[in-house]
Amino acid sequence: MNYEEALAYYPGVVAAGDVAAFVAPLSPSTPDDVLWAAWQTVVAVADESVAPLVFGVRERLPDLPHLGAAMQAAWAEPHPGPEWTSLNAFAATLTAGGIDFLRLGLRTVGLALEAFDGEPHVPAAVAWFRLAGPQLVAACKHGRTFVDWSGGSDPGFSVARWILWRGRMEAVSREGFTIMKRYDREIAASR
Structure with missing residues (x-):
């Protein structure tokens, strides 16, 4: 073939x-x-x-x-919309099942909740919190980082970043905020 x-x-x-x-x-x-x-x-x-x-x-x-x-x-060229949200839901589902794509989740959540014009990416970020929330929490609690593709380092996951995301999510998505609130105790215990 x-x-x-x-x-x-x-x-x-x-x-x-x-x-x-x-x-x-x-x-x-x-x-x-x-x-x-x-x-x-x-x-x-x-x-x-x-x-x-x-x-x-x-x-x-x-x-x-x-x-x-x-x-x-x-992920080379993020394209907000239903297909992008489905692709992120797929990656989050795989991550929750043990096939780790958290690096891609970090990029999507960062685009949605850290960028000035990130709102088009919010549905994809919500998919990550809905489907792989425990994995995102664990990565934040443990400060998981990645070497970026250009050889530098990415700030990675952290409790401080989670808190930033939660505050931003509260402003842009009721569904996302409700999902993130489920993890408040776990995040607070790691501070």
């Missing part, structure tokens, strides 16, 4: 949620472009309903080769 054949093959497989058909053409010698096409297809239709397919694939391919790169590529 080559890249073009994979692009033709995978949309039906992803729509059906067929784990066996997803992994059938894959082997240790599968060319990278075929793996890329497979994950591009998943990311293109990403929403919470596709997560079970990814969890099933993880049972057979624990490293999920190229999924991280495909997800990172999708």
